[in-house]
Amino acid sequence: MSKIVCVHSFRHGTGKSNVVANLAAIIASCGQRAGIIDTDIPSPGLHVLFGLESEKINATLNDYLWGSAALADIAYDVSDTANTSGSRRSPAAATSQPLGGIYLIPGNLKASEIPRVWGGGYNVELLSDSFELLLRDLRLDYLFIDSRAGLDEEALISIALCDVLVLVLRPDRQDFHGTALMVELARKLQVPHIHLVVNQVLPTYDFDAVRQQMETTYKVPVAGILPFSETLVELASSDLFCLQYPNHLFTQQLRAIAEKITCCKASQMRPEIVLAPPSENPDREEGGLRMFDFLMQHSSERQLAKWILQQRKPVTLAEVAAHTGMDKGAVRTVLDTLVEQGCLLELEMAGERRYRPRLAPKKGRQLCKYIWEKLEENGAD
Ligand SMILES: Nc1ncnc2c1ncn2[C@@H]1O[C@H](COP(=O)(O)OP(=O)(O)OP(=O)(O)O)[C@@H](O)[C@H]1O
Ligand SMILES: [Mg+2]
Numbered sequence: 001m002s003k004i005v006c007v008h009s010f011r012h013g014t015g016k017s018n019v020v021a022n023l024a025a026i027i028a029s030c031g032q033r034a035g036i037i038d039t040d041i042p043s044p045g046l047h048v049l050f051g052l053e054s055e056k057i058n059a060t061l062n063d064y065l066w067g068s069a070a071l072a073d074i075a076y077d078v079s080d081t082a083n084t085s086g087s088r089r090s091p092a093a094a095t096s097q098p099l100g101g102i103y104l105i106p107g108n109l110k111a112s113e114i115p116r117v118w119g120g121g122y123n124v125e126l127l128s129d130s131f132e133l134l135l136r137d138l139r140l141d142y143l144f145i146d147s148r149a150g151l152d153e154e155a156l157i158s159i160a161l162c163d164v165l166v167l168v169l170r171p172d173r174q175d176f177h178g179t180a181l182m183v184e185l186a187r188k189l190q191v192p193h194i195h196l197v198v199n200q201v202l203p204t205y206d207f208d209a210v211r212q213q214m215e216t217t218y219k220v221p222v223a224g225i226l227p228f229s230e231t232l233v234e235l236a237s238s239d240l241f242c243l244q245y246p247n248h249l250f251t252q253q254l255r256a257i258a259e260k261i262t263c264c265k266a267s268q269m270r271p272e273i274v275l276a277p278p279s280e281n282p283d284r285e286e287g288g289l290r291m292f293d294f295l296m297q298h299s300s301e302r303q304l305a306k307w308i309l310q311q312r313k314p315v316t317l318a319e320v321a322a323h324t325g326m327d328k329g330a331v332r333t334v335l336d337t338l339v340e341q342g343c344l345l346e347l348e349m350a351g352e353r354r355y356r357p358r359l360a361p362k363k364g365r366q367l368c369k370y371i372w373e374k375l376e377e378n379g380a381d
Contacts, residue, residue, distance in 0.1 A: 002135045003269060005261055006162035008147040008155055010178025014168040015199040015226065019254070020146040021049040022242040026258045028079065028100045032141040035075070035134050037061065037105040039127070039158060040148040044107025048237050050078040052106060060108040064130065065122040071105075071133050078104045103138050105130075124291075124359040128157050132274075132312075142261075150178075151185075153362050156291035159186055160309060163269040164193040164261055166223065170200045171210060176217075183218050190310055193264045195223035197257060203227045203249070224257035226250055274313030288360030289343050301334055305343050305357050314347055314354035 007020045017038075024034040038046040038061065047057065057076070063069035079102045135143050145158045159165055165186050169175040179196070186194050196214055201207065211222045229250050232241050242251040293302055307323060308315050321331045335355055338344040345358045 006145040006158040012149040031100040033101040035140040035143040038107040047106040062108040199226040200228040314356040
């Protein structure tokens with residue numbers, strides 16, 4: 001069973017991208033196929049860790065979200081890069097096991113392209129559908145989501161749909177409150193497995209004490225504690241640390257994290273995502289739910305919409321009735337109301353009527369018009 005692993009943090013710079021890239025490499029070195037999607041639209045950087053140069057990137061996640069590229073065109077096989085880019089690698093690293101495969105979906109670094117999606121908005125359902133399509137089409141064992149720090153639509157949709165959430169934090173008071181908030185939100189979104197990874201811990205600290213303190217505070221298991229490493233700083237994202245330093249404590253801890261993630265019980269995972277056929281009514285300007293609506297849960301209808309999202313497949317009236325314990329007549333009234341409000345879409349699948357949440361398109365950022373115009377001026381570069 002394939003799994004979606006979202007690596008997130010409340011604050012920036014906690015080490016998410018390094019954790020994602022190295023975890024994918026470790027998992028691939030065990031013969032598994034790992035995908036990585038860089039959902040940090042305004043400041044992507046994952047491709048740097050794989051030595052994928054900007055000039056070699058023809059299409060990115062932005063193009064897919066903008067509707068101008070297929071997913072197949074934006075998945076880059078970086079297995080070889082991960083395997084061979086380390087000309088500076090130690091002989092021990094050179095003997096690393098054969099890779100199962102690493103596929104990277106990069107973000108776009110062009111000044112003219114970021115505003116198209118970030119400033120112009122996009123269809124959020126395309127992003128949520130992309131997870132399942134990538135798992136299926138690339139035959140992935142794991143899809144890692146390198147998520148943008150903090151709280152936005154991309155982060156919330158990734159958390160809402162993932163099987164395993166890895167929250168990365170540093171032993172820094174600024175990270176503590178935000179992590180507590182993220183744990184609370186993840187619980188509301190009923191993520192099946194939540195793990196903490198404490199990064200940049202001074203090697204002089206007592207790791208067991210740090211683990212105990214975090215587990216007591218957050219009531220979430222700590223999957224691993226990563227030491228602060230000057231060597232990693234010196235590497236400056238020019239390579240994958242675990243391949244270059246296979247015996248380093250950082251790598252050992254990451255291996256332990258990889259093992260914990262792969263040991264998560266399949267029976268406790270979310271059900272497989274079933275893609276709905278594309279909507280017959282492409283006019284998404286009105287209505288639809290934002291991810292924040294799912295968290296507010298002001299009404300029982302919204303709670304029901306959240307439950308339907310978490311099923312990761314369009315549901316039937318009978319399934320809703322079984323979940324809510326309501327009779328079918330009452331369920332139909334609630335579902336009709338949600339469809340009328342534009343929160344649910346009604347679909348015909350294999351001769352059966354089903355319902356899926358209707359996600360609102362992400363609105364563009366309210367940034368000064370002058371700035372967007374300047375950024376878009378050289379759109380053809
Ligand atoms: N254990 C560590 N020891 C030393 N430096 C580290 C460690 N982990 C990460 N770093 C450094 O911290 C910086 C941020 O790392 P990274 O880009 O992986 O974080 P991030 O959470 O993805 O950041 P952002 O939120 O901006 O996307 C990088 O310069 C990286 O080399
Ligand atoms: Mg990052």
